[in-house]
Amino acid sequence: MSAATHEFLTLLEAFKRGDSQASARLISLVYDDLRRLAHANSGGAAGRTMNTTALVHECYLKIVEPAAISVESKHHFFNLASRAMRQVLCDYARERIAEKRGGGAPHDTLSKVDAELSAEATSLIELDELLNRLAEVNPSAARVFECRYFAGLSEQETADTLGLSLRTAQREWNEARQWLAKQMS
Amino acid sequence: MDQAQTELIDRFRTGAALRGRLFGHLVDEAGAGPKLSSGAEVGPWTVLELLGSGGMANVYLAKRTDDAFEQFVALKVVRRNTGLVDRLRHERDLIAALRHPHIVSLIDAGETPEGDLWLAMALVEGVPIDAYAEQLKLDWRARIELFDAVCGAVEYAHGRALIHRDIKPANILVDGDGHPRLLDFGIAFEQSAGDGGDRAMTPGYAAPEQIAGEPLTTSTDIYQLGLVLKRLMQAGTAPAMPSSARFDLTALIDRALAAEPARRHATVSALREDLAALLARRPLAQHATSLRIRAARFGERHRLPIVVAAVATLALSIGLIASAVQLRNERDRALANEQRAQAIAKFLVDTLAQANPWGASAGGGTVLEAMDRAAERLDAGLDESIDVRRELREAIANVYTMIDEPKRCLSLLSSPSAEQDGRAASGVQQAKLAIMRSECHLALDEREPSWTWLDRAERALADNATPEADRLRAWILADKGQLLSLNGKLEEANLELERALTLAKRSGSHEQEYRSYRMLGVNLQASNQFERSADLLRRAAEISAKTLGPTHRSTLTTIGHLAASLDRIGRTEEAERLLQQALASLGTVKLRDGDAQIVTAQLQFNLATLYFQRLRLDECIVHARAAYDTTVGGTPESSSQAFNPAWRVATCAYLAGDFELADEFATHALRYAHNGVPVGVINAERMLAAVAARAGDAARANEHLQRAETAFASTEVTSPTILTALQLTRALCALARNDRLAAAQHLSDADQRLASGKNNPAWLTQERAQVAALIGG
Structure with missing residues (x-):
């Protein structure tokens, strides 16, 4: 295991235990890649279409040394990472909403960007809660959704990671999306 | 399935969560790094609370850590960012010198041990x-x-x-x-x-x-x-x-x-x-067709090959040269130099506004070559308006001064077309040019013309009563004070400086106020008025800390002088602590290595002097040697800056009886003294004579003594100490050639001087005792 992989897994453990600084450190570990990922996709850079999945991979592979890692541990890692992604992002969304309610900075005028962010955070929290409910009725579909939506894994990777057939993974992805859309609309 | 559901399903795409703005913000905030908790120390600042975060930085309310000056700031801690650090290395002085009612000033900056950059800024609410x-x-x-x-x-x-x-x-x-x-x-x-x-x-x-x-x-x-x-x-x-x-x-x-x-x-x-x-x-x-645009066209037409790589280099060398000048003559011109740097920058930016200065390709010749060509064309290009010519001439003259080319500066300012343009200028303009000419003469050690031009500058201002005229008058008077003190006329110098101070206060120019306080403080120190000197230097340090920041070289060097005065009124511990603190705070400033080096040398030297006064010779030698090494590493061989620390090592070694070291460093000191410290030549030759005499080498001792005598005869020396020390050396040399009678005579002459002296330094008394013992034995 490389030092980076080790650090990542240690942080992941700390994060699961509820260490609030862990998510920030987790992200700063792969910060530069994530930043590229985030900014390539946020619509600011015109004329550049980025393959999210490819970027995500580049990012993961930085952590998980490709040569040294077995297929099983790679799947294990993707499994952890997709859960972590969801948790980190949803925690962040909740934090933001709470901060806004708490008043925040005295002169913090709610700009358009802030409003958009808050809307995004709210719908993400809703999605998170719905996913918890989905996990009760169809745990496998909820996991498939997590891998694809939050971690950017491809169909095949999702199937491999969760030990499903490709067909099942595809079906459950569709089921999850339809169920969620129905609940939300 | 209805329309809304289809749309929602479409939004659930692979990696969609990673495409949102929320994720971008999360990453940016994480990029700002872990948040510091209250009480964390960053450079000299203590974090109080988080004000906000975003981009790649966290912003905190912070307080200055030591109790010297209480100050609250907005402290921005930027995650490791080499691009910004590099640029700040070039621009920090310029940014720090921004003083504008509508600009929030940068007070200080540095790097944390982890390589994060911190920036202390004035607090603003709005x-x-x-x-x-x-x-x-x-x-x-x-x-x-x-x-x-x-x-x-x-x-x-x-x-x-x-x-x-x-x-x-x-x-x-x-x-x-x-x-x-x-x-x-x-x-x-x-x-x-x-x-x-x-x-x-x-x-x-x-x-x-x-x-x-x-x-x-x-x-x-x-x-x-x-x-x-x-x-x-x-x-x-x-x-x-x-x-x-x-x-x-x-x-x-x-x-x-x-x-x-x-x-x-x-x-x-x-x-x-x-x-x-x-x-x-x-x-x-x-x-x-404003002046600046025409200036820009001028630049374009003549295609000045000044690239902005040159601006960067220049900004850097300005800092170094400025401090070199400052240290050499004990003249503090840091603030004036910053103004000059800005004037140059103005020229470069304004004339080349269209030439994409920040992205210039490499090459384009040296700044000096570019300036020479620009100067030549200025005199040929008479089709330009007088205003443009004058503005450009002033800018080029500034560059010449900054790159230590006073001769070129003078010839540019005294060309027939310059003289002609000058006559049409306003009084204030004429005064500024005259001050510049005066300072060029001073840089060439031509004191009389320097004085004459200051007089002319004063006359050009006539009865102009604007704050700007007062500011220039304060400047002129401070320069006059400087000239007088260089000529050993301390009392007259102090009168001019007192007047300068009054005018500076009236004009509201912190820069001139600071200069007056500082020069007066230094002069009073030389006239043994240590109480008042300490008082004035403390004010100078306060102004400098407030306007330029607590770790700015001007603040730190002023603290160095302040420590010296405090030491002389018996507040040695306070002085020692101030110097140690200043040296320690230099450790946190990494951005301007060259400057830090020069200031470090100065502070080490101050500390060495403090130990010297107390005859703590071993500690003195350690710090003076450090100051010497730092100075030699950072200044050209042709400067005289290394004289002081070399001389300090030599004296301490001599008094400690380490004649080999004394000989070595007196030789170093002599080399640098020849670059413009006539009194230093007398001192160094005298010491070489004394060392040779003690070693029994009468011929060599005599040789050095003769040189010391020659230097003495051709220099106007007012310090009684030097004369007494020379008497003692004469005694030693007489002793070396076995002329006990002459030796005794010289000793008794020295004794007479010592008896009439009020503040005989400890080292001189010690030297006298040693010489007396040698003669007696």
Whole structure:
């Protein structure tokens, strides 16, 4: 295991235990890649279409040394990472909403960007809660959704990671999306 | 399935969560690094609370850690960012020297041990400019006037070679009194070039050239100002405007927002001219031919090969040379030099406004060559207006002074066409030029013409009673004080400096006030008036700490002098602590190595002197040697700066009986003394004679003594100490050639001097005792 992989897994453990600084450190570990990922996709850079999945991979592979890692541990890692992604992002969304309610900075005028962010955070929290409910009725579909939506894994990777057939993974992805859309609309 | 559901399903795409703005923000905040908790120490600052975070930085309310000066700041801690660190290395002095009512000043900056960058800025409370206009429902005139104040700040900074790079409403805060303040000058973050041009610019406020990853110029700021104006005029309910004014406003904004930088306003002052025309309801300048634009054309036509790589180099060397000059003659010109640096920058930026200074390719000759060509063309290019010629001439003269070329500076300023242009200049202009000529003469150690030009400068101001004239008068008087003190006329010097101080206070110029306090403090120290000296130097240190920052070289060197005075009134412990603190705080300032080196040398020397006064010779030798090594490493062989520390080592070694070391360092001291310290020549030769005499080498001792005598005869020496020390050396040399009678005679002469002296230094008494013992034995 490389030092980076080790650090990542240690942080992941700390994060699961509820260490609030862990998510920030987790992200700063792969910060530069994530930043590229985030900014390539946020619509600011015109004329550049980025393959999210490819970027995500580049990012993961930085952590998980490709040569040294077995297929099983790679799947294990993707499994952890997709859960972590969801948790980190949803925690962040909740934090933001709470901060806004708490008043925040005295002169913090709610700009358009802030409003958009808050809307995004709210719908993400809703999605998170719905996913918890989905996990009760169809745990496998909820996991498939997590891998694809939050971690950017491809169909095949999702199937491999969760030990499903490709067909099942595809079906459950569709089921999850339809169920969620129905609940939300 | 209904339409809404289909749309939702479409939104659930692979990696969609990673495409949102929320994720981008999360990453940015994580990028700002772990948040510091209250009580954490960053450089000399203690974190109190988090004010906000975003981009790649966290901003805290912080307090200065030591109790010397209580100060609260907004402390921005930027995650490791080499691009910004590199640029700050070049620009920090310029940014730190920004003093404008509408600019939030950068007080200090440094790097943490982890390599994060910290920036201490003045605290401001306020709301973003657009929100302010909205809340107060400002009318169109009030909005434009508010915006014009911001432009004034940007114009000021451009004149000092600084580009903001990230002007947006969130960076312009308006306080309760309606004063706008621009934040974060010159410290907008950029990614390194290797990052695919992916700059962390503010989306929506980036100029086309920023998006394209092209080099940024003053035009970029003009574009962003255009966007701010547009936003400001639309904030809340757009204010009513006469339709013709609205038409002009649209034209103005369109011009500022032109995609091609060359089609925008050439300078902020051109933009402001249009704003003024709009407010006065005059037609906008279609073909503005302001001075600066003509200056720019001049530059273009003659294709000055000054690239802005040169600006960077120059900005750096300015700092170094400035401090070199300062240290050599004990003349503090740090603040004046910063002003000069700004004038040069103004020239470079203004003349080359269109030439994309920040992204120039390599090459283009040295600054000196470029300046020479520019100077030549100035005299040939008589078709330019007098104003343009004068402004350019002043700028080139400034560059010459900065790069230590006083002769070139003088010949430029005294050419027939310069003289002719000068006669048409205003009194204030003439005074400025005269001061410059005076300082060039002084740099050449031509004291009489230097004095004459100061007189002329004074006359040129006549009965002008403006604060600017008072500021120049204070400057002139301080220079006169300096000249007098160089000539050993301390009392007269102090009178001039007292007058300078009064005028400086009246003119409101902190810079001149600081100079007067400091020079007077140093002079009073030389006249043994230590109490008052300490008082004045403390004030000088306070002004400097407030205006330039607590770790600025001027502050630290002033503290060095202050420590010396404190030491002499018996407050040795306080002095020692101040010096140790200053040396320690230098450890946190990593950005300007060259400067830090020079200041370190000075402080080490101050500490050595303190030990020397107490005859703590071993400690003195350690610090003086350190000062010597640091100085030699950072200054040219032709300067005299290394004299003082070398001489200090030599004296300590001599008194400690280590004659070998004394000989070695007296030889070093002599070498540097020949670069313009005549008294040093006497001292060093005298010591070499004494060392040789003690070793019994009468011939060599005599040789050095003769040289010391020759130097003594040709120098106006007023210090009784030097004469006494020379007497003692004469005694030693007489002893070496076995002439006990002559030796005794010299000793008794020395005794007479000592008996009449009031403040005989300890080392001299010790030397006398040793010589007496040798003669007696």
